[in-house]
Structures are given as C-alpha cells and as structure tokens.
Amino acid sequence: MGSTPDGPIWHGAMRERNLAILLRAIATNQPVSRAQLASLTGLAKTTVSNLVTVLADAGIVRDGQLLHEGERGRPGVAVTINSDAAAGLGLEINVKYLAACVLDLGRRVRYRHMVALDNRGRAPEAVVASLAQIVDSAKAAVAEQGLSIAGAVVAVPGVLNWAGTVHAPNLGWSEVPIASLLSEVVPPLRLPIELDNEANLAALGELWFGLGPEAGDFVHVSGETGIGSGIVVDRQVFRGAHGFAGELGHVTVEPEGSVCACGGRGCLEGIAGQEAILRAAGLGEAARGDGSGDPRPAMAVLVEQLQVGDPAALAAVERAGRALGLAVSGAAKLLDPDTVVLGGIFAPLGLWVRPVVEEELRRSALHGSSPRVAVSPVAAESAVLGAAGKVIELVHADPALLLR
Amino acid sequence: MGSTPDGPIWHGAMRERNLAILLRAIATNQPVSRAQLASLTGLAKTTVSNLVTVLADAGIVRDGQLLHEGERGRPGVAVTINSDAAAGLGLEINVKYLAACVLDLGRRVRYRHMVALDNRGRAPEAVVASLAQIVDSAKAAVAEQGLSIAGAVVAVPGVLNWAGTVHAPNLGWSEVPIASLLSEVVPPLRLPIELDNEANLAALGELWFGLGPEAGDFVHVSGETGIGSGIVVDRQVFRGAHGFAGELGHVTVEPEGSVCACGGRGCLEGIAGQEAILRAAGLGEAARGDGSGDPRPAMAVLVEQLQVGDPAALAAVERAGRALGLAVSGAAKLLDPDTVVLGGIFAPLGLWVRPVVEEELRRSALHGSSPRVAVSPVAAESAVLGAAGKVIELVHADPALLLR
Incomplete structure (x- = not known):
C-alpha cells in the first residue's frame, strides 16, 4: 500500500x-x-x-x-x-591460522591462501593488520586472472553482536570492535564487508561446496580449539533469536565434570576440543615441547599414532567420540536432522570418531532411525569456502548490488 | 507457468x-x-x-x-x-485422561470436557470409542449454542508417521493405525480430522492462548508421564526433517544413569517425568496404594508437601529441576530461544522448579544473557487448546475450506 x-x-x-x-x-x-x-x-x-x-x-x-x-x-x-570479472573473497580468522579464498561468480575457487599464526597471543589490531595484507595479496593475485573482488565475508571463531563487536574466548577476545578495526585497514570494496560466525559459515561451506543438498537438513560440527556447530534447515542456517544458535561446544556431556570457562560443567569442548584430545593422547604442546602453536603437526602425529594403534591416542579419541556422540544425540533429538556432518578436526579423525558417534546415535534412536553420520569432504576449508560463497550468494540473490 | x-x-x-x-x-x-x-x-x-x-x-x-x-x-x-456458526474441536488422548475443547471462529472457548481414564491398559479401539463419545457430547453441547463443528485436531502423546499410525510408548502403543480407527467411529466433519503430537500442539496452545507473542521464540516443555517439548520459531512449530524434533524427554542428563526404554541412558524423562518425581517423593502409586491411575490427587499431594517443606518432596523436585535445567540449557545453547516455558506438570511445580532451571541456565549463560524462564498460564490445557486452535487457524488461513 x-x-x-x-x-x-x-x-x-x-x-x-x-x-x-x-x-x-x-x-x-x-x-x-x-x-x-x-x-x-x-x-x-x-x-x-x-x-x-x-x-x-x-x-x-x-x-x-x-x-x-x-x-x-x-x-x-x-x-x-561471467567467471572473469567480479569475485567474492572469503576470509577466516582462526585461533591458529588466517585463511583466504576467492571464488568467481561461477563459484570456482580461483585463489586460496593460509598462513599458520597463533592468534591467541596477538592484539586484535595486529591480527587485523595481517588480514589486511592477506586481502592485498588476494587482490593482486586474482587481478592477474582478470578478477576484481566485489565483496568479502570474514569468518570469526566467536559470537558477533549487532554493533560489530566479537566475543571470542578462544582468541582471548572480549567484545573486540572487529568491524571498525577492519574498516580502518581494509580499503572499501563494492559491497560492505560482512562478518559471520565460523560455525555458521562452515555449515554453508558444507552445503555449497561439500556434501551439498544430499545432506538434507543437517548439523555440521566444526571443531578445532573450540567446537561449534551450524544447523542447516531447508538450505538456510538456523540462527536462533539472537544469532547464538548451534553452541554445541558448551553442551554439558559430563554433569560432574570440571567447570568450563563458560561457567558450565563438563562442556563438550573441554573433552573433545583439539587441545583436550591432544593432551589426553600425550601430544599436548607442553609434552611435545615445541611451543610452535601450530596444530597440524600434532594432529598429523595423532593420526599416525591412531593408525599404528597407540593405546593412549585411541583412548583419547574414543572418549572424545563418546562425548561428541552424546552431545550430537541430544541435538538430534531436539532438531531431527537428516545428517550429522563431522567437520574440522573430526574429519581427519573420522575413521575413529564416526563409528563411535554412530553407535551413540543408534543406541537411543527414538523412531527406528537415527541421522546419517557423514565426514566432511571440505573439513578445515569449509568456513573460508562458506565465507567466499556467501559473497557469491549475496550477488546471485540480488545482482543489483553490483549495479549501484 | x-x-x-x-x-x-x-x-x-x-x-x-x-x-x-x-x-x-x-x-x-x-x-x-x-x-x-x-x-x-x-x-x-x-x-x-x-x-x-x-x-x-x-x-x-x-x-x-x-x-x-x-x-x-x-x-x-x-x-x-461470526462466532455462532462454525467451530473447531480440539481433542486430546493423554496417558491419564481424554479431553475436548471447542472454540468458535472468534477463538473463544465454548466448551471444555475432561475425563480421567488410565489409557495405558486399554486397547486403542476402546480409547478411540471413548473419544467418539466425547465428540458426540461436544457436538450436542455446542449445537445448543448454535455452533456446528467444522473440523477436529487430535493431540496424541506420541510420534505420528505419514501413514496415520502413532507410536506412543507411554500408552503402550506401537504403530497403532489411529487415523483409520478414528475414521471408523467418528462421523466425518466438513474438514478432514487431523492428528498432531501433543508437545507441538501444547506449544501452539501456549502461543495462541497462553504467553503468546511476548514469549518470542520459545521452547515449551510439556511434562506428564512423558516429557516433550515444542519449539516455536517465528510463530511456527519447528518440526525437523521427519517431524520428530523437540524430543527433550530423551536427552541424556545422567550419562551414567539407568537405561531408558528408548535405549539411551539417563534420559530426562526417567528423572523428571511425573512418575519419577512422585516415586522419588514417596508418592508413587504403589506407595499410595490407591491404584487409581489418577495423577491429580498425587500431584496435589506433592504440591501440598512442597508447601509444608517436606524434605523428600523438596529433594525429588530439586533433582527433577536440576535435570530439566541441564537439558534445557543444552537446548538453549543449540536453539537460542527468547523464552523457556514450563508447561504440563512443571507449571504447578513452577514455584520450586523455575528457580532451579533459571540457576542452571544462568550458570552457563554464554553471551551474557540466558533465556527467560516462564511458567505456562494454560499448563495442562495447552495441548487441547492448541488442537482446537489449529482448526481455527486452518479456517483463517484458508476460509475456502468451508466453501467446498
């Protein structure tokens, strides 16, 4: 009217x-x-x-x-x-690395970049400055391919509020004004830079570049230092009333367990997060003595030890799998998804974690069927792919954005 | 096209x-x-x-x-x-009673009826025959007010599948062909009779006749013999991929607890369901020796004992509240609702259960705020109100249904 x-x-x-x-x-x-x-x-x-x-x-x-x-x-x-004009840039601030990915409008990956960095000890300004350099490199690299970056989405391992601040305990960040920090160092693009939670973007990365629609409605578990989940219903991320949905890492799995930084007891993250698994397997940073802060060697060592049947490694991953199975079973009862997707560190551990999670789900299957458990084919890249994919999605949903 | x-x-x-x-x-x-x-x-x-x-x-x-x-x-x-012509009939098959409610098109309650019956020991055919008598009584009673029942929705305490069968362990029903049983004894109405899960209808009853839109997005906990929940997002029930969402009663709250009929361990229902609370308070049917199967006297006794500070009653309700708080905290982390509504038996127990649930939610509030906990003002009537309300909603959404 x-x-x-x-x-x-x-x-x-x-x-x-x-x-x-x-x-x-x-x-x-x-x-x-x-x-x-x-x-x-x-x-x-x-x-x-x-x-x-x-x-x-x-x-x-x-x-x-x-x-x-x-x-x-x-x-x-x-x-x-036209796959040779506008492009979307995905960026990821992770506890242990920064990553970038560029997609053309045909959704093909045209550039990817990852640099290992322990961001926990760094000032947000320093992290954002590193990110700005990564943006410059990405721009230059794709310009050679005739592409121009139209917009960017940044995945952050924490919770965003509407004022553009992020609360990311695993980075040691409390209400960091990430939006304004970014705008100070990253030159403006044609579309405004957007921020989103890494767990939500990882789920979208899975939807668009991983298992895709065959997963149906799914819960995507992304785990590294922290554990998050992205809930996809009818090909959309379910975000909750305040944008905080999917906090699987802080679901209680051991009611008598130790107190988590969040105030809860026996949170999944404290048992099945990367550090907890490595520590239980005798592969914590202190035990390895390298202080590198780079998780991949340790994860690679863990996988090797699992392959040779190391008892401590098997026990650590079994316990993590049971805890994950319990949390995922609860989520499945509330959400009734078609599929549970194991992403992040649970993808390389899939051979050992998946059967345990499946067993927990089957044991208490309420209606004769439990969700399928799948291992993510994109795993660690899902968040940055989801971030870049979101730029392309924005353009496809409203191409007029590029006409203004 | x-x-x-x-x-x-x-x-x-x-x-x-x-x-x-x-x-x-x-x-x-x-x-x-x-x-x-x-x-x-x-x-x-x-x-x-x-x-x-x-x-x-x-x-x-x-x-x-x-x-x-x-x-x-x-x-x-x-x-x-026109509040004096077509009306909607809500029906409820509960473990311990049958209920009916008639609403006119203006959503005013014009008739309500409840008969205590222990339906656990009864053949589905007998339960449906009782329900048919209740339909007849309702029709006759509202005919005197000039109303004609246009359609009915039946709330069942179990899971429906698309073939019109219901699986209701608390009734002892396994894949009972409820739709065809109903069609044999209930004369056809202008609209086809619909069936829905009591937990979903209770949540809709809450939305339409209880707390209403002020609850925002909410999880409505309905507990009697079993515990269910209805998840309301943007004024719609969230149903999941197969219609099984909201099974809060079978979320594990004591991982080392006893095995539930569902196959899981330490399910919420086994600790915070009506029978479990009464048993723990020394008010189980065996202890009372009446074998009446009527829950209300026992619940009334429990409330009395809580009011006079009976230690067994207080301990039983405290334990149930902690278990409920743990399950609800997990649900809140996944779903991020505005409000958790305590319905069913948790409404009369609200004075004692609500503070415990609030404490559990606050203890592990992730983002500085936890959902509000509210006690349902409609409580035990929410499912039958939701069922009748759904008929009116169907007519409002598509009045042409009454023209065909």
Missing part, C-alpha cells in the same frame, strides 16, 4: 527481483539462449533482453557464445555467468 | 488468497466496514463486497451491525467474525 504497482518504488523492486530470477536461471542452465530464458522464467522476451544487457554491462554475465539449439535451425546467442 | 493469470486455476488461487487476506483483516479489526476493509487490504471495493458476501453466506462472518465511523456521516454496515 502507499505505492502503486506503476510507481517507481514498485518498479525498482520488480526489476531487482527479475534480475535475480534471471541470474538464477542463467547460473542453473548456462549456456542458455534469451528465448530459453524467457521460457524458463516466464518473463517477456524484451524484458529478458534488456536485463541480460544490464547484467552483461555490469560484468555479471557474458553474452555472445554461439549456441545450437537442437540439430537444425540457426544458432542462438548464449548467455553464461 | 502453464496457466495464465486469467486462467481458472490462477483465478481460483487468487480468490482463495484474497478470502484469507480479507478474513485476517476482519479478525484483526472487527467490527469493520467494507470501505475500511478495502483500504486495509488494498482490494477493490467491489471485490471486498463480493468476498464478504461469500464469507457471510458460508457463516464465517456476520454482516449488518451498524457502525459509526467518526462523529458525523451516515452509519456504515460492520462486518464481524
């Missing part, structure tokens, strides 16, 4: 909606002719033609490849997604 | 959509004139007039009350919801 269907506001919204419909049809059916697009979308041929021109001028689609429709007839002109 | 905006399918769908829009506007703004309705809905005045006539002919709205718009001008004719 207020504006009429012929008024400019309505018209603009319609045009934006039609641009998005058209772009989805191109992405799904490329290469595709204007005539096919008109038939796929129900839009008039002149509307299709006008909007394809708008998208092509903005570098979002490419126009011109010859297309033979069927055996006879003259060739049409095909429209395809 | 396929049908044009002028084709009959499209036209029918538009008309049904407009009927629903109009009925919502009438329900929210009644008494309301046709002119006001045209302005509220954006529909043309002639469309409003035609559709009001359709709704009035079907007995859904009433037309004719004089309405003065402002001080001057001639009086308009007001449209109101």
Whole structure:
C-alpha cells in the first residue's frame, strides 16, 4: 500500500527481483539462449533482453557464445555467468591460522591462501593488520586472472553482536570492535564487508561446496580449539533469536565434570576440543615441547599414532567420540536432522570418531532411525569456502548490488 | 507457468488468497466496514463486497451491525467474525485422561470436557470409542449454542508417521493405525480430522492462548508421564526433517544413569517425568496404594508437601529441576530461544522448579544473557487448546475450506 504497482518504488523492486530470477536461471542452465530464458522464467522476451544487457554491462554475465539449439535451425546467442570479472573473497580468522579464498561468480575457487599464526597471543589490531595484507595479496593475485573482488565475508571463531563487536574466548577476545578495526585497514570494496560466525559459515561451506543438498537438513560440527556447530534447515542456517544458535561446544556431556570457562560443567569442548584430545593422547604442546602453536603437526602425529594403534591416542579419541556422540544425540533429538556432518578436526579423525558417534546415535534412536553420520569432504576449508560463497550468494540473490 | 493469470486455476488461487487476506483483516479489526476493509487490504471495493458476501453466506462472518465511523456521516454496515456458526474441536488422548475443547471462529472457548481414564491398559479401539463419545457430547453441547463443528485436531502423546499410525510408548502403543480407527467411529466433519503430537500442539496452545507473542521464540516443555517439548520459531512449530524434533524427554542428563526404554541412558524423562518425581517423593502409586491411575490427587499431594517443606518432596523436585535445567540449557545453547516455558506438570511445580532451571541456565549463560524462564498460564490445557486452535487457524488461513 502507499505505492502503486506503476510507481517507481514498485518498479525498482520488480526489476531487482527479475534480475535475480534471471541470474538464477542463467547460473542453473548456462549456456542458455534469451528465448530459453524467457521460457524458463516466464518473463517477456524484451524484458529478458534488456536485463541480460544490464547484467552483461555490469560484468555479471557474458553474452555472445554461439549456441545450437537442437540439430537444425540457426544458432542462438548464449548467455553464461561471467567467471572473469567480479569475485567474492572469503576470509577466516582462526585461533591458529588466517585463511583466504576467492571464488568467481561461477563459484570456482580461483585463489586460496593460509598462513599458520597463533592468534591467541596477538592484539586484535595486529591480527587485523595481517588480514589486511592477506586481502592485498588476494587482490593482486586474482587481478592477474582478470578478477576484481566485489565483496568479502570474514569468518570469526566467536559470537558477533549487532554493533560489530566479537566475543571470542578462544582468541582471548572480549567484545573486540572487529568491524571498525577492519574498516580502518581494509580499503572499501563494492559491497560492505560482512562478518559471520565460523560455525555458521562452515555449515554453508558444507552445503555449497561439500556434501551439498544430499545432506538434507543437517548439523555440521566444526571443531578445532573450540567446537561449534551450524544447523542447516531447508538450505538456510538456523540462527536462533539472537544469532547464538548451534553452541554445541558448551553442551554439558559430563554433569560432574570440571567447570568450563563458560561457567558450565563438563562442556563438550573441554573433552573433545583439539587441545583436550591432544593432551589426553600425550601430544599436548607442553609434552611435545615445541611451543610452535601450530596444530597440524600434532594432529598429523595423532593420526599416525591412531593408525599404528597407540593405546593412549585411541583412548583419547574414543572418549572424545563418546562425548561428541552424546552431545550430537541430544541435538538430534531436539532438531531431527537428516545428517550429522563431522567437520574440522573430526574429519581427519573420522575413521575413529564416526563409528563411535554412530553407535551413540543408534543406541537411543527414538523412531527406528537415527541421522546419517557423514565426514566432511571440505573439513578445515569449509568456513573460508562458506565465507567466499556467501559473497557469491549475496550477488546471485540480488545482482543489483553490483549495479549501484 | 502453464496457466495464465486469467486462467481458472490462477483465478481460483487468487480468490482463495484474497478470502484469507480479507478474513485476517476482519479478525484483526472487527467490527469493520467494507470501505475500511478495502483500504486495509488494498482490494477493490467491489471485490471486498463480493468476498464478504461469500464469507457471510458460508457463516464465517456476520454482516449488518451498524457502525459509526467518526462523529458525523451516515452509519456504515460492520462486518464481524461470526462466532455462532462454525467451530473447531480440539481433542486430546493423554496417558491419564481424554479431553475436548471447542472454540468458535472468534477463538473463544465454548466448551471444555475432561475425563480421567488410565489409557495405558486399554486397547486403542476402546480409547478411540471413548473419544467418539466425547465428540458426540461436544457436538450436542455446542449445537445448543448454535455452533456446528467444522473440523477436529487430535493431540496424541506420541510420534505420528505419514501413514496415520502413532507410536506412543507411554500408552503402550506401537504403530497403532489411529487415523483409520478414528475414521471408523467418528462421523466425518466438513474438514478432514487431523492428528498432531501433543508437545507441538501444547506449544501452539501456549502461543495462541497462553504467553503468546511476548514469549518470542520459545521452547515449551510439556511434562506428564512423558516429557516433550515444542519449539516455536517465528510463530511456527519447528518440526525437523521427519517431524520428530523437540524430543527433550530423551536427552541424556545422567550419562551414567539407568537405561531408558528408548535405549539411551539417563534420559530426562526417567528423572523428571511425573512418575519419577512422585516415586522419588514417596508418592508413587504403589506407595499410595490407591491404584487409581489418577495423577491429580498425587500431584496435589506433592504440591501440598512442597508447601509444608517436606524434605523428600523438596529433594525429588530439586533433582527433577536440576535435570530439566541441564537439558534445557543444552537446548538453549543449540536453539537460542527468547523464552523457556514450563508447561504440563512443571507449571504447578513452577514455584520450586523455575528457580532451579533459571540457576542452571544462568550458570552457563554464554553471551551474557540466558533465556527467560516462564511458567505456562494454560499448563495442562495447552495441548487441547492448541488442537482446537489449529482448526481455527486452518479456517483463517484458508476460509475456502468451508466453501467446498
């Protein structure tokens, strides 16, 4: 009400909606002719033609490849997604590393970068300065491929509030104004930089680049220093009333266990988090004496020890698997997902952790079936892929963002 | 695609959509004139007039009350919801009773009925036969008020599958073909009889007739013999991938506890369910020796003993509250609700249970805040109210159901 269907506001919204419909049809059916697009979308041929021109001028689609429709007839002109113009940058601030990933509009990975850094001891300003360098490197590297970064999403291992601050206990960050720190050192892109929780982005990374829709509704468990989960329902992340949903790492699994930094007792993270597993397996940083802060060697050593049947390693991973199974069983009873996806460190440990989690789920299957347990094929990369994918998703959902 | 905006399918769908829009506007703004309705809905005045006539002919709205718009001008004719024609019947099969409730289209309770019955020992056919008698009584009682029951929803304390069978361990029912049993003894109504889980309907009863929208996104805990929960997100019940979401009663709260019938260990239901609390308080059926199967006297005795500070009663309810608090804390971390609502037996026990649950939630509040804990004002009636409310909701969402 207020504006009429012929008024400019309505018209603009319609045009934006039609641009998005058209772009989805191109992405799904490329290469595709204007005539096919008109038939796929129900839009008039002149509307299709006008909007394809708008998208092509903005570098979002490419126009011109010859297309033979069927055996006879003259060739049409095909429209395809332009994979050589705008790109999305995913960034990840992890406790133990920084990572970046660039996707083109066709969702292909065009650049990836990871640098091991123990960010726990570092000032947020220093971490953000490192991230700014990574952005510069990414920009330069993809510019050589003809790509220009249109937007970025940053995955953070903590909870964001609406004011742009992040609370990340595993980094030692309490209400750090991450948004303003980033805006001071990262030059503006065409789209505003967005922040999101790593567990949510890891779940989206799994949806878009890992198991995908075959996982149905799923709970994606991402574990490193902390343990988080992302809940995907109808291909959307379930975020809760305040954006805090999915805190699997602080579900109590040992009611008589030790007190966690969160105030709870026997939290999953304290038993099945990376440090807890390594410590229980005799592979903690102190035991190894390298003080490197780099987790991968230790995780690699753990996997080796599991493969040769080291009793301490097997016991540590078994206990972690039982605790994870208990927490995941509770989550499955509340959420009734199709699949539980083991991501993060639980992916390389999948051979040992998955059977234990499956057993816990099956033992108390309420309705004759329990969710499938799958190991993430993207694992440690899922958050940064999800972050980059979210930029591409934003553009696909509203291509007009790149026209403004 | 396929049908044009002028084709009959499209036209029918538009008309049904407009009927629903109009009925919502009438329900929210009644008494309301046709002119006001045209302005509220954006529909043309002639469309409003035609559709009001359709709704009035079907007995859904009433037309004719004089309405003065402002001080001057001639009086308009007001449209109101017709509270004296179609009605919705809610039915509940509980382990310990059967209940019915009739709501008119204005959502006022016009009839309620409850009969204590220990349904655990009874054949499903006998339970359904009792329910059919209750339907007959309800029909007769509301007919005297000029109401005719248009549809019914039945709350069952178990899990339904798509084939119309119910699995209700607390009733001793395994895959009982409840839909066909009902259709054999309950004469058809204008709308097909629907079945739903009592925990989901109790949450809807809370939303529509209890705390309402002020609860925001909430988890409604309903406990009697079993413990269930209904998760409400954006005013909808969250059902999960297979309709089994919300099984709070089988979340493990004592990992070393005894094995539950479900196969799990230390399930909440075994510690905080009605029978478990009464047993721990020395008020189990065996201890009382009445074998009546009627829970209310025992619950009333329990409340009395709590009020006089009986140590066994206080300890039993404290332990149940701790277990409930632990399960609810886990749920809150996964779901991030605004409110946790204590329903069913936890409502009369609210004075003692609520502080314990609040303490558990606060102890491990992750982000500086934990959900509010509220006691249900509708408690034991929430499921049957939700069932009747669902019929009214179906009619409001698609009034054309009553025109076919």
